[in-house]
Amino acid sequence: MIEEQKRSKAWIGDAVLALFAREWILKQSDISAKERANVFIQMTSNQFLSSLGEPTAMEAEIGVVYETAGLAAAFSHIEAKFLPVFIKRRTKSKQPGSYRSKK
Numbered sequence: 001m002i003e004e005q006k007r008s009k010a011w012i013g014d015a016v017l018a019l020f021a022r023e024w025i026l027k028q029s030d031i032s033a034k035e036r037a038n039v040f041i042q043m044t045s046n047q048f049l050s051s052l053g054e055p056t057a058m059e060a061e062i063g064v065v066y067e068t069a070g071l072a073a074a075f076s077h078i079e080a081k082f083l084p085v086f087i088k089r090r091t092k093s094k095q096p097g098s099y100r101s102k103k
Helices: 002-029 035-045 054-071 071-093
Strands: none
Touching: 002 035, 002 054, 002 071, 035 071, 054 071
């Protein structure tokens, strides 16, 4: 995929990831209304995406799934590939005695 195509797919993938993140966050009873924005930022950040690969490539991957198979397939892809990593990182950062940066 050439760079311009990758960026276009990433543009769409970023929007799909943002929608998924907002819906997922609203379904979590352990995330207070005050915490929602912070969790959203963590879930959609380049820092998190880089734990899975190059951030633009990860967003482009979501964009390709969305364009070829639709929103439900893109959400399933995020749920299978991205969400387990996010939950693991989030759970680890909540453990007693762990250091969590406020950046």
